[in-house]
Structures are given as C-alpha cells and as structure tokens.
Amino acid sequence: xxxxxxxxLRATLAALVIASSAMLxxxxxxxxxxxxxxxxxxxxxxxxxxxxPVRETLTGKLTISRESANSFxxxxxxxxxxxxxGQSRVLGGLLSGSESGTNVIDFDFNADLxxxxxxxxxxxxxxxxxxxxxxxxxxxxxxxxxxxxxxxTR
Numbered sequence: 001x002x003x004x005x006x007x008x009l010r011a012t013l014a015a016l017v018i019a020s021s022a023m024l025x026x027x028x029x030x031x032x033x034x035x036x037x038x039x040x041x042x043x044x045x046x047x048x049x050x051x052x053p054v055r056e057t058l059t060g061k062l063t064i065s066r067e068s069a070n071s072f073x074x075x076x077x078x079x080x081x082x083x084x085x086g087q088s089r090v091l092g093g094l095l096s097g098s099e100s101g102t103n104v105i106d107f108d109f110n111a112d113l114x115x116x117x118x119x120x121x122x123x124x125x126x127x128x129x130x131x132x133x134x135x136x137x138x139x140x141x142x143x144x145x146x147x148x149x150x151x152x153t154r
Contacts, residue, residue, distance in 0.1 A: 040064045040072050048147035055083035062149050070099040076109050127151035
C-alpha cells in the first residue's frame with residue numbers, strides 16, 4: 001500500500017472515530033425532564049360551555065401531573081349536562097400540550113369516548129386560564145365552546 005493511500009485511510013478512520021464519539025456522547029446526555037417554564041402542575045377547576053352543536057355545560061377537574069420545559073401532560077375529568085334535556089355524561093381522558101406563545105397554551109384533551117381530541121387554546125393570567133376549544137365528531141359535526149380553569153388553592 002502506498003503512503004498516500006495509508007494517509008487517506010488513517011484520515012478517514014480518524015474522522016469516523018470522531019463522528020462516532022460525538023454521536024455516542026449525544027446518546028449519553030440526560031433524558032430527565034427539564035425544569036418547567038410554565039408552573040402549571042397541580043389541580044385546576046374546569047368550567048366550560050359547549051355552544052354547538054348542542055349546548056352543554058361542562059364542569060370538572062384538570063390535573064397537570066408532568067411538566068418539562070414548555071410542555072405538560074395530565075388528565076381531565078368532566079361532567080357535561082345537556083342544556084335541552086338535562087341529561088349528563090362523563091368525559092374523561094388524558095391531555096397534553098405546550099406553551100404556544102407568551103402566556104398562551106394549547107392542549108389536546110383526548111376524551112375516552114370521543115373519536116377526536118378537543119383542541120383547547122387559552123390565555124394564562126395568574127392562576128386562571130381562559131380560552132376556546134374545538135373538536136370533531138364521527139357524524140361530521142364540530143363541537144366547540146369556551147372554557148375557564150382556575151387553580152385550586154393549595
């Protein structure tokens with residue numbers, strides 16, 4: 001093997017070792033959650049109104065159980081009361097979201113018995129979040145409404 005081919009092979013091997021080391025060190029970095037920038041953890045009282053297709057009042061609890069940087073996860077359990085018939089139904093399921101702007105969050109509520117998540121977008125002001133939500137149903141209708149959540153006092 002000539003000297004120039006050996007030098008080329010050594011340079012290539014050195015580059016591969018350096019690249020592999022860099023990739024491996026990236027894998028060794030912590031995957032621990034990052035400190036929260038939102039400070040939403042805990043229990044919140046949820047009130048809302050579904051304005052269409054059928055008017056329904058919604059009350060219940062939103063619990064944020066995990067936060068990392070600007071994202072969060074939790075659970076929501078609601079009772080919906082039909083404004084026309086007075087019939088009630090239970091909506092419960094997981095939620096996940098993030099901060100989408102300064103003091104603005106959006107999250108998807110995946111109710112157990114609904115085909116699609118309800119997308120919530122709200123403005124944070126102290127211990128209160130207010131906003132709107134929209135969803136979709138298997139029949140093609142798009143339920144929507146407003147909501148307000150207030151942090152439970154500790």
